[in-house]
Amino acid sequence: MSDELRDWAVSALSALAHDSRLQVHRLLVQAGEDGLRAGAIAEHLSMPASSLSFHLAHMQAADMVRQRREGRSLIYSVNFECMDALMAYLHENCCQGVTCRPVSQAAPKARPRQKVMA
Amino acid sequence: MSDELRDWAVSALSALAHDSRLQVHRLLVQAGEDGLRAGAIAEHLSMPASSLSFHLAHMQAADMVRQRREGRSLIYSVNFECMDALMAYLHENCCQGVTCRPVSQAAPKARPRQKVMA
């Protein structure tokens, strides 16, 4: 219905719909609430600083990541609330109850909860 | 986690990360398993046939929709399994257990924030 909501969903989706950005997002998810320095992300993913910055800006515009300053570093972390909202939107609008089964079916594997150093 | 899987996720996400395609997808979700004729979709969304075809091809390449012929019409329907797989992927890789609560049943009060960057 609301075009605004759909616009938001599109921006959230396109914040993830790129290989580099999805990698960044995953890394930040692993890092958890503490987040990661921009430089650390760049190092982890072997990505030029300017490219990384471009993608982070994209993700931030969609509100999928948060930025905070700590000394001379900028720390990025995922905005889990926004991610939840996206999941909710997809559940609402892309599964429509009827056919969408509980997730556990499609995700049988145990997940390794590893931590990434900053 | 395999790059292949991530590549697939990117293609699935980008199949949804466009206003027209998200509209198409939603319409098809509503239509359910029966699907909808291409012409009907175009009519519903007031979209030129060639543009629609372009987007459907995109979605089909990502395996997010199915196509079947019925007489001279081509009927499209969402591939719910693929959608489930995408949800599973996001749950696995973008929530990582810790912060992602079970999908709240509350309506998505997702606050649309600011625009996509200029």
Next chain:
DNA sequence: GAGCTATTTCCATATTTCCGGAAATGTCGT
């Protein structure tokens, strides 16, 4: 086969996104 309908492909064009080096900005310690 002719005529009709539904849809896709083709094509040229417009727009957006992506990339990465260089320069600018901001922050800290001294």
Next chain:
DNA sequence: ACGACATTTCCGGAAATATGGAAATAGCTC
């Protein structure tokens, strides 16, 4: 204020994506 460091912005070009009209393809009926 100065220098080292962290990150972003600027900029140009390359690549991908979007658009929609016109022509082509595929199926149906007579």
